[in-house]
Amino acid sequence: MLLNVSYNRPKIKAKIDEEVGPAFSFMERIKMKGIGSGKLFITSTSIEIHNLLILDSYLNTCGIEIRPKGIIVIFRSILETYALVIPYYKLNLYKGKAEKYSIYRDHYFIKVKANIPRIHKFMKKVSSYKAQHLDSFNRS
Template sequence: MLLNISIQNKISKQQIDRLVGTSFTLKERYNLGGIVSPKLYISTSSMAINNLLILNKNDHSCTIEMRPKGIIIKFSSQFNTYALITSYNKMSIRKPSAIDYSIYLESHFLKIKADSKTHDFITKLFRYKLSNLATRIEDVP
């Protein structure tokens, strides 16, 4: 789901919390070693995201926030902040080459440039996703 989150309202906050859960507590954030990625640079994206990014002339970047049931990818376009919100079971991350990661979220995708901090965060994200996967078919939404 792609949302404009520049103006926070109760309905969009409830939608986000229902889909990916409320934000981690301070203790959980500390135990995970942080839940927000460093600044990630976008090299390629799907058409809908690209149309928003081309409005920014020089900065094509995003951050990923981990939540208990999914992730939020935030990026800005002119004076607005947008969020791609998805659950872990609808997210796919691939590594097509040594210098980038491809993130697929339902009908959207992003290709981000990889460095050592990015590798560390993606590894943390994978470990959290694997440790919290549904183990029974009844648990899958």
């Protein structure tokens, strides 16, 4: 689900929380040693996201936030902020040969550079949380 999250809209926040769960508490963030990826450089995207990114001439970057039931990929275009909300059961994460990660949800995708070791570590953390969530989901 691709959403404009530039403005404080309770309906959109509720929709995001329903899809991927509420944000982690401060203490949970400390225990997890962070929930954000930092700045990631976008190399290619699906057409819907591409059409948003070409509206300005800035460098295309994004960030990923881990939530209890999924992730949120956040990027900016012009003065608007967009979120690609991906629950774990719809998340497909691939590591390419050319030091890139591909993040898919249905027909949306974002490919990012993986030229720094911290990115590999973060993506392993995402994969680990996805496996934990899906394993506990299948047990219940």
